[in-house]
Amino acid sequence: MNRDKSFHVGRLSPGCEMCAKGAKLVLFVTGLCGRGCVFCPLSEKRRDKDIAWANEREIAGIEDILIEAEEMDALGAGITGGDPILRLERTLEYIHLLKKRFGPGFHIHLYTATPVSKENLQMLKDAGLDEIRFHLTDYENQENTAVWTSIKGAVEIGLDTGVEIPAMPGAEDVIAEIARRLKKAGAGFLNLNELEFSDTNQEQMQRMGHGLKDELSHAASGSEETARKAAAMVSDFNVHFCTSSFKDSVQLKNRLLRRAQKTSKPYETITEEGLLLKGTVTGAENLKGLRIQLMEEYDIPADLIVLDPMKMRLETTAEIAVFLAENHIGSGLVYAVVEEYPTADRLEVERHIL
Numbered sequence: 577m578n579r580d581k582s583f584h585v586g587r588l589s590p591g592c593e594m595c596a597k598g599a600k601l602v603l604f605v606t607g608l609c610g611r612g613c614v615f616c617p618l619s620e621k622r623r624d625k626d627i628a629w630a631n632e633r634e635i636a637g638i639e640d641i642l643i644e645a646e647e648m649d650a651l652g653a654g655i656t657g658g659d660p661i662l663r664l665e666r667t668l669e670y671i672h673l674l675k676k677r678f679g680p681g682f683h684i685h686l687y688t689a690t691p692v693s694k695e696n697l698q699m700l701k702d703a704g705l706d707e708i709r710f711h712l713t714d715y716e717n718q719e720n721t722a723v724w725t726s727i728k729g730a731v732e733i734g735l736d737t738g739v740e741i742p743a744m745p746g747a748e749d750v751i752a753e754i755a756r757r758l759k760k761a762g763a764g765f766l767n768l769n770e771l772e773f774s775d776t777n778q779e780q781m782q783r784m785g786h787g788l789k790d791e792l793s794h795a796a797s798g799s800e801e802t803a804r805k806a807a808a809m810v811s812d813f814n815v816h817f818c819t820s821s822f823k824d825s826v827q828l829k830n831r832l833l834r835r836a837q838k839t840s841k842p843y844e845t846i847t848e849e850g851l852l853l854k855g856t857v858t859g860a861e862n863l864k865g866l867r868i869q870l871m872e873e874y875d876i877p878a879d880l881i882v883l884d885p886m887k888m889r890l891e892t893t894a895e896i897a898v899f900l901a902e903n904h905i906g907s908g909l910v911y912a913v914v915e916e917y918p919t920a921d922r923l924e925v926e927r928h929i930l
Contacts, residue, residue, distance in 0.1 A: 581800070582822040585807045586814035589738060589765045591654060591685035591707045598830025599651040600683075601644060601674075604629040605660035605667050611689050611713045614784060615742055617774035618658070628666070631831075633920035641670060642677055644920065648835040652683035661690040668703045675704030687740060689713050691722035694729040707736040709767065712754070724761070731762040738765035743806070743817065745771065745786065745798030751806035755813045765814040768803045771796035772820050795820040836918035842879045843893045851915045851925065855897020857890040859908040866890065866909075870900065887922075901930035 584592075594600050607618065607625040616623070628635040630644035645653070653674055660667040671684055685707035686700065692708075700708070708730050710723055730737040739758060743751065755766045772794045773781055781796065789795040803817040832850025840846055845853040860866040863883050867890055870876055874896075881892040892900075894913045901911035911930040917923045 581819045582817060582826075583804070583807070584814070584816035585811055587765070588816055589685070589707060589736060589767070589814075590683055591652070591709075591736075592767065592816055592818075594652045594683055595654065595827050596830070597651075598827055598832070598834050599649075600831070601641075601648060601650040601653040602629075602631050602831075603641065603653045603655045603670060603674075605655055605657050605670065606663045607658040608662050609658045609689065610662075611659070613689075613713050614780040615744075615771060615777055617772055617777055619774070620776060622658070623776065624658075626663070628670075631835075631919060632917070632923070638669070638673060641673060645674065645678070647839050648831060649838050650678075650682075650834075652685075655684065655686040657687070659688055659690050660686060661688045661692055661696070664696060664699075668699060671700065671703040671705055680704070683707070685709060685736075687711060689723075692726045692729070694733065697726070697730050697735065698733055701733055701735055705735065707738075709738050709740040712739060712741050724757070727758070727763055728761050737763045738767060738814075739763070740767035740769065742771045743768040743799045743803040745796060745802050748802045748805040748809065751802070752809035755806070755810040755815055759810075759813045765816065768806070768815065768817045770803070770818065770820045771799040793820060832918055839918055841882070841891070843881070843891060843896075845894065846918075847915065850918065852918050853894055853913065853915050855892045855894045855900075856887075856912045856914055857892065857897065857900065857909060858888065858912075859910045860890075860906070863888070863890055866906075870904065874900070874904070898930060 604622065605628050607622040607627060630641045631648065633640055633644045635641060655667060674682055674684060683706050684704060686705055687709045689711040710727055712723060727737055739754060758766055773788060773796065786796045789797045800819065807815040807817065829850050836846045836850050836852060840852055843854055847853055867881055867883055870881060871878060876896060880896060881890055884891050897911050897913055913928045913930065914924055915926040917925065
């Protein structure tokens with residue numbers, strides 16, 4: 577089955593099924609890890625920072641997690657980092673919180689590169705964890721018994737268990753052996769991610785001899801081919817390969833659409849990519865007074881022109897902004913049409929001055 581060049585052999589894990597729909601809250605528990613993987617794509621903003629995020633919302637209080645889950649109409653959560661096991665109490669608290677609010681059907685999976693004792697695995701399961709994905713930081717070292725002991729322990733207590741690793745170019749034999757070992761251990765799946773370049777790993781990746789797949793991609797050349805070869809070698813096990821483009825054009829897009837549909841204002845238009853299109857007015861010393869003036873002079877409904885105190889501007893429909901730019905010429909006023917993410921940080925991606 578192909579989804580924007582991603583593919584899988586056998587079944588997808590429940591967590592992957594939900595991620596593809598954009599229905600998973602990304603719960604970043606901590607930026608602490610300590611493994612130092614050369615291919616780690618984590619940004620400077622989060623790497624080695626003991627700060628938690630719910631999607632793009634920094635968690636100041638535990639209620640922020642629930643607000644973000646509700647604003648994207650989440651059906652589950654993916655707990656990640658850094659390594660969430662390094663903040664086990666926090667992780668347990670977050671899992672328990674989400675299960676208590678949204679019920680047992682709210683699917684939660686977790687990523688870790690840390691060996692986890694059977695006692696801690698049981699605490700995670702008791703809190704409500706459904707699925708665990710182990711990351712083998714040195715997966716060519718098949719003698720890393722501590723992680724494999726954790727994998728066996730997770731299987732034994734009934735967690736949906738698998739491994740998630742980047743598909744390192746040329747490592748198909750090693751990857752196939754990992755899949756065979758997972759099957760023998762009773763684990764459920766192997767997830768392969770397309771190796772990616774980022775601002776923080778670019779130099780290391782180049783030193784390792786990796787190049788870009790093409791001019792339009794952040795993906796490493798040869799990663800996809802390696803994944804396909806490995807999957808063909810173990811066709812009797814559940815193997816999923818997720819491309820760089822799938823994460824952006826499908827997973828992220830669907831998550832943005834879910835949040836936009838839940839949180840968009842009457843004056844915002846949702847684009848096909850899940851962004852919010854709107855008009856803006858800036859440059860006035862008295863925005864409140866300008867809003868009242870524009871409403872009265874042009875009969876604009878109150879819900880179609882509002883004051884945004886955070887960005888110090890009036891927001892309205894793109895059509896009204898175009899009309900005002902042509903008909904209300906005020907000293908210092910700037911009219912624009914903007915596109916921004918429907919996320920808590922409201923990142924602006926495009927601005928067209930009228």
